[in-house]
Amino acid sequence: MEVMRILHMNKGNGETSYAKNSTAQSNIISQGRRVLDETLKKLMMSSSETSSFGIADLGCSSGPNSLLSISNIVDTIQNLCPDLDRPVPELRVSLNDLPSNDFNYIFASLPEFYDRLKKRENGNKAALGFQRGGGHCFVSAVPGSFYGRLFPSRSLHFVHSSSSLHWLSQVPCGEVNNELDEVVITANLDNRGKIYISKTSPESAQKAYALQFQTDFSAFLRSRSEELVPGGRMVLSFLGRTSPDPTTEEACFQWELLAQALMSMANEGIIEEQNIDAFNAPYYAASSEELKMVIEKEGSFSIDRLEISSVDWEGGSISEKSYDIVRSKPEALASGRRVSKTIRAVVESMLEPTFGQNVMDELFERYAKIVGEYLYVSSPRYALIIVSLLRMG
Numbered sequence: 001m002e003v004m005r006i007l008h009m010n011k012g013n014g015e016t017s018y019a020k021n022s023t024a025q026s027n028i029i030s031q032g033r034r035v036l037d038e039t040l041k042k043l044m045m046s047s048s049e050t051s052s053f054g055i056a057d058l059g060c061s062s063g064p065n066s067l068l069s070i071s072n073i074v075d076t077i078q079n080l081c082p083d084l085d086r087p088v089p090e091l092r093v094s095l096n097d098l099p100s101n102d103f104n105y106i107f108a109s110l111p112e113f114y115d116r117l118k119k120r121e122n123g124n125k126a127a128l129g130f131q132r133g134g135g136h137c138f139v140s141a142v143p144g145s146f147y148g149r150l151f152p153s154r155s156l157h158f159v160h161s162s163s164s165l166h167w168l169s170q171v172p173c174g175e176v177n178n179e180l181d182e183v184v185i186t187a188n189l190d191n192r193g194k195i196y197i198s199k200t201s202p203e204s205a206q207k208a209y210a211l212q213f214q215t216d217f218s219a220f221l222r223s224r225s226e227e228l229v230p231g232g233r234m235v236l237s238f239l240g241r242t243s244p245d246p247t248t249e250e251a252c253f254q255w256e257l258l259a260q261a262l263m264s265m266a267n268e269g270i271i272e273e274q275n276i277d278a279f280n281a282p283y284y285a286a287s288s289e290e291l292k293m294v295i296e297k298e299g300s301f302s303i304d305r306l307e308i309s310s311v312d313w314e315g316g317s318i319s320e321k322s323y324d325i326v327r328s329k330p331e332a333l334a335s336g337r338r339v340s341k342t343i344r345a346v347v348e349s350m351l352e353p354t355f356g357q358n359v360m361d362e363l364f365e366r367y368a369k370i371v372g373e374y375l376y377v378s379s380p381r382y383a384l385i386i387v388s389l390l391r392m393g
Contacts, residue, residue: 007167008100009061010345019063021345024315025163026065032162032237032386033072035305039388040076043158043233044084052090054156058146059164060095062102067113069160074137091137096150099143110139145169147219151227158233159224165238168282169216172208193263196255196281199247206246213284217294225300230393240385241285242308250383251285254343257374261366271355279354288385301389310381313339329376336372340364
């Protein structure tokens with residue numbers, strides 16, 4: 001699978017689009033707001049002489065969420081500056097995603113974004129103004145993979161990414177050896193009947209996924225270390241896990257249920273089972289220990305804060321220690337349909353080349369029912385990792 005060419009959220013504004021089915025991701029952005037605000041305050045306090053800030057949102061996607069994070073960042077900076085007795089700096093904002101992303105949707109949303117900033121200026125005389133297209137906020141798009149360099153050296157002060165770093169640069173290809181930091185791929189994954197690692201996956205497949213994450217995240221940190229100024233900061237949030245075991249429910253069960261839907265279609269001759277065996281998702285839910293290990297080994301960043309919180313499959317926060325929602329059957333099935341639409345908006349572009357566009361409606365109808373039945377008897381959750389990093393040096 002050519003991830004850079006294929007992976008994108010469903011485009012446009014239709015019923016299966018990411019724009020219409022990204023409430024869960026919006027909720028996750030909201031969950032990280034407190035850490036975002038705290039990190040920006042520390043950055044502004046330590047860079048009082050800086051008059052121009054480089055800001056990047058990596059994996060911005062499209063739809064309403066594409067400008068949500070940037071809006072939050074701008075709002076926070078505007079609110080902080082009067083308290084710090086300093087002018088609002090010029091903001092150079094870069095929105096990044098893969099070249100296949102629907103950037104046209106973002107560009108069409110920019111006039112409304114600038115209008116909102118201008119109205120806020122008019123209502124807040126304490127802050128310096130933002131003007132449409134030519135004032136203190138300059139927005140641009142930078143297509144490309146964030147697992148490589150995207151920006152000039154020391155041009156950024158703050159990097160944000162939400163719901164993106166659980167996507168890998170490529171599908172792990174098989175059994176691996178990692179000697180002297182050299183990665184050697186020796187075989188195809190033997191992950192029959194599954195589309196992600198699960199309880200029945202061979203240990204070699206689990207190791208291949210873990211190593212691919214370590215390789216990718218290290219490349220991500222190395223690239224950002226070149227692009228951020230010393231003292232620059234990042235806030236990253238993505239799906240992970242609390243257990244050392246990568247096959248726990250919180251790490252993989254949404255993929256397990258999707259594999260069940262695919263296998264039911266294979267059993268009826270609608271799709272080929274060999275295609276299921278050949279497909280593996282370019283996704284990995286890392287543990288906090290894996291994260292810490294890569295950060296420490298790469299050596300350019302220190303961890304300022306690391307939090308793990310639970311969210312339900314629709315992105316809702318879970319604060320109580322014992323989480324057990326009692327749903328009626330109709331409520332569970334309705335939730336299953338919403339979850340199915342959310343997952344479809346994200347993964348359909350990856351599934352189509354292998355299974356065909358003509359089976360997608362049937363697949364996600366089955367998936368919605370399977371998820372709904374599961375939500376009726378269980379209360380699954382994702383583990384959301386939020387980490388704030390400081391560029392050392």
